[in-house]
Amino acid sequence: MKAKISSVASLNSSALSHSIPNAPSTIISDGSKWPKSKHLDISYITPKLIVGSYPVTKYPKQLYRVSLIDLVQFLNNYHGTNNWKIFNLKAEICESDYSDPQFNEVVQKTLPKNHIYQSSFPSLALLSRCGWLDHEVPPFGHLQTILKNISVALGTNDASAVFLHCKMGKGRSGLVTTAYLMSQSSVTKEKALDMFEKARFKSGAIKGVIIKSQLRWLNYQGFYLQLDPIEQGIVYSSLTNGITGNEKMCAFEITKICIENPFDLLVDFLNTQKIMDWTMFIEFQTYNDQLNGYVTLFQCEINPKHFGNTKRLTTTASSRDKPRKQGEFEFQENPSSNGSQYLTITLREPLPRGVSDIRVNLSFKSLKKNSLLNHFPLLNSSVHFWYNSYLETLLCSTKTHCRSFCQFETLKREQEQCFQNVGMGYFQVSWANLDGYKGTTAKGIKLFDSIDIHWSLI
Numbered sequence: 001m002k003a004k005i006s007s008v009a010s011l012n013s014s015a016l017s018h019s020i021p022n023a024p025s026t027i028i029s030d031g032s033k034w035p036k037s038k039h040l041d042i043s044y045i046t047p048k049l050i051v052g053s054y055p056v057t058k059y060p061k062q063l064y065r066v067s068l069i070d071l072v073q074f075l076n077n078y079h080g081t082n083n084w085k086i087f088n089l090k091a092e093i094c095e096s097d098y099s100d101p102q103f104n105e106v107v108q109k110t111l112p113k114n115h116i117y118q119s120s121f122p123s124l125a126l127l128s129r130c131g132w133l134d135h136e137v138p139p140f141g142h143l144q145t146i147l148k149n150i151s152v153a154l155g156t157n158d159a160s161a162v163f164l165h166c167k168m169g170k171g172r173s174g175l176v177t178t179a180y181l182m183s184q185s186s187v188t189k190e191k192a193l194d195m196f197e198k199a200r201f202k203s204g205a206i207k208g209v210i211i212k213s214q215l216r217w218l219n220y221q222g223f224y225l226q227l228d229p230i231e232q233g234i235v236y237s238s239l240t241n242g243i244t245g246n247e248k249m250c251a252f253e254i255t256k257i258c259i260e261n262p263f264d265l266l267v268d269f270l271n272t273q274k275i276m277d278w279t280m281f282i283e284f285q286t287y288n289d290q291l292n293g294y295v296t297l298f299q300c301e302i303n304p305k306h307f308g309n310t311k312r313l314t315t316t317a318s319s320r321d322k323p324r325k326q327g328e329f330e331f332q333e334n335p336s337s338n339g340s341q342y343l344t345i346t347l348r349e350p351l352p353r354g355v356s357d358i359r360v361n362l363s364f365k366s367l368k369k370n371s372l373l374n375h376f377p378l379l380n381s382s383v384h385f386w387y388n389s390y391l392e393t394l395l396c397s398t399k400t401h402c403r404s405f406c407q408f409e410t411l412k413r414e415q416e417q418c419f420q421n422v423g424m425g426y427f428q429v430s431w432a433n434l435d436g437y438k439g440t441t442a443k444g445i446k447l448f449d450s451i452d453i454h455w456s457l458i
Contacts, residue, residue: 054066136359213384258345361383362451
């Protein structure tokens with residue numbers, strides 16, 4: 001490893017020396033010389049990397065969205081017939097989405113009369129469907145696969161191009177574009193974000209990547225780029241092969257959740273012992289295989305009936321039909337010099353082997369079905385955040401000087417030697433850095449100041 005890593009937030013450009021094969025020699029050039037289109041919502045980020053909104057095939061959306069046939073004709077005219085590839089970063093399906101047969105038909109229609117395409121179904125060569133849900137992040141290993149595939153497509157020849165799109169060409173496209181620029185240009189996350197925003201949007205009109213978890217994934221990208229090629233290979237293999245069930249792949253067990261300064265309704269109950277009609281859910285999720293939905297790993301329910309001094313915690317896992325009691329609550333008032341209050345949940349919840357990308361969903365609502373609490377966003381809460389257990393464990397490691405520190409078995413030995421089997425994984429996030437409703441900052445009632453997740457390697 002090139003340098004000991006103390007924080008993903010403190011990266012500098014000198015550390016970003018990773019290079020994806022077949023990268024174009026010049027990433028940044030004079031944008032005034034790039035092709036322009038007054039009728040297409042497309043933006044050249046580099047001379048060969050283009051971002052736009054979702055192309056459509058039907059009216060009335062063709063009136064204000066990118067027309068798929070116009071886009072294909074544009075790419076053929078400026079980059080050569082079928083000398084390009086489209087990366088569809090959108091996983092959710094709606095009525096106006098183009099299908100593979102529709103894409104194939106458009107490609108065939110735009111071919112020159114003397115051009116014969118060898119395949120009857122060219123979408124595999126010209127279209128990559130590699131999307132995930134809107135306002136979310138992809139599995140980190142999946143992101144690296146996308147970047148490698150983009151590099152291969154751009155390395156075909158000097159004129160080849162890649163067109164990235166999600167729904168609006170903003171969040172998901174911005175995440176992939178920024179990660180690619182960080183990999184290819186040796187620039188910081190902030191510089192790459194600025195490059196994308198200035199190329200894609202009018203100055204000050206729209207921000208680019210703003211969702212907190214997406215920005216966290218870009219911090220991970222910077223951390224990943226600090227690793228040497230062998231370490232990157234270990235990390236990539238661990239993140240992409242974990243679904244095979246190989247015993248050497250990473251496996252984690254959630255051991256503790258610590259909530260700093262929980263919301264006033266909880267504190268009021270603990271002080272007055274008055275029964276209140278609310279409940280709070282903490283749900284641990286990951287993606288399904290298609291990346292178009294979530295799988296619940298387990299769920300904790302917190303409501304006043306659970307509290308005294310110490311009460312058992314009821315959790316429900318997707319693999320079981322009935323709730324089970326496995327864990328307990330403890331409320332500590334002013335346990336430290338800073339005067340904070342802490343709600344600590346101790347439990348033992350093993351996650352499926354190979355699952356590292358975790359979505360924690362937190363919601364707060366009334367137990368009464370018709371309560372006004374459930375009908376007004378400002379009277380309830382619905383927030384979430386993503387983190388990667390494996391990458392966060394690497395950030396907790398004190399053995400970064402060892403070549404094999406990325407290997408899961410090495411991390412387990414470090415846990416046994418240095419952490420006395422209490423678990424070496426830890427992630428903290430403040431309320432300000434949680435994701436709001438559908439990518440917005442709307443979160444509802446503030447539930448706490450920060451939340452800590454602790455886990456052990458198993």
